[in-house]
Amino acid sequence: MIEMPPLQFAQVNGIRMGFYEAGPKSDAPPVILCHGWPEIAFSWRHQIKALGEAGIRVIAPDQRGYGATDAPEPVEAYDLEHLTGDLVGLLDHLKIDKAIFVGHDWGGFVVWQMALRHQGRVAGVVGVNTPHFPRAPIDPIELFRKRFGDSMYIVQFQNPAREPDKIFGSRVEQTFDAFMRKPLPRKEAVPPEPATAGVGASSKSNLAFPQMIAAYDAKYDPRTPILSAEEKKVFVDTFRRTGFTGGINWYRNWTRNWERAAELDHTVRVPALMIMAENDAVLPPSATEGMEKLVPDLEKYLVRDSGHWTQQEKPEEVSAKLIEWRRKRFG
Incomplete structure (x- = not known):
């Protein structure tokens, strides 16, 4: 039997976004779980249950273009300004000041960008497999x-x-x-x-x-x-x-995102956790080398014997690490 909380909707940033929520509304800062490609909020089903049962408020949206959330027509509507703006809109809708943003795969790029573009709304960041990279020297x-x-x-x-x-x-x-x-x-x-x-x-x-x-x-x-x-x-x-x-x-916004990030300070100035998967062929642990230069307050954690879909391959271990780090850093 698959357990998911009821699907809810919010008008955010010009779109209707579907999301799931568990845990006590009084808990702060809440944890926002951001999926990758080709996934949906359902990819976090194990973590939603575990964090909610641990007394942590947890929210997992279907992001723009996915699942229960609107998919606008223009390609430019999917750049990082829109994707991070959607998450700010979700915080506003839920009357949340700051949250911990956890992102896997493409969701990882989005949550690291949250810390650069909307630092005032970000308590902490967790990358699952996806490191924070410096801006590339060319397109x-x-x-x-x-x-x-x-x-x-x-x-x-x-x-x-x-x-x-x-x-x-x-x-x-x-x-x-x-x-x-x-x-x-x-x-x-x-x-x-x-x-x-x-x-x-x-x-x-x-x-x-x-x-x-x-x-x-x-x-x-x-x-x-x-x-x-x-x-x-x-x-x-x-x-x-x-x-x-x-x-x-x-x-399709990779070049646009790169062009528009030229003036951004790429230093992440909030507490951060990098969860690495030992056997991810495309985002290997070696890709995180040197991250400390851009992310001064960084803890790294290696999940052994996991490929790319870490939160679904090793759900108990990922959930336990998220709970442990959240409690250690935010009480």
Whole structure:
């Protein structure tokens, strides 16, 4: 039986946002859980339950373009100004002064940006797999193209014909079958597991995820699924309804975000926790090296034997670490 609190809605920043909430409203600062791609608030189901039962107020939105939340048409509506503005709007709606923002994968980029753009609303930040990076010296899409070639998925996502959106959208079950699995043990030579945020990838693979999904057949996949049939159905039903374009539009703002961050101070001036996954092929622990220069008040924690979907692969460990760090730093 899957346990989720009731879905609620808020008008924020020009859109209607769906979110879930648990734990006592009196608890402060609350914890806001921000998902990645291709995910939804449901990815945090284990943490919502654990934090709520521990007496911590916890809120998990479906972010812009995902799930129960609106998906505006213009691509520019998915830049980091909008994505962080949505979270500020959610705080305003709930009459919350400051929160701890926890982000996995793309949600990680958003929560680190919250600390840069809206520091007055941020008590602390937790990155799950996604480090805080300095601003790239050149357009990141050019960096990806130079390093991985034109078939690398983030480069493909820039395609105005939206071919990747169509590939995933016509193979929703295949997409989640392929992505939501534990990596094989390191000693076996296999392609890297799909992961999504792309910076600091250690693999020699060209990360051509759309083509990988198009050719994928679960019966030949030796990796262990992370999701039960019931859990997978939640993701599949949701993305059959919404498609993938909303989430992929986040990637289509990579250059815009880079251009518009030129004047930002990239130092994170709030307490921070970096949860790393030992076997994440695209966001490996090595990608966090040097973070301390930009995040002076930083604790690092390594989850062993986990691939990219850490809060779903190792839910008890991730929840316990969030509760422990929250209590230690905020009482």
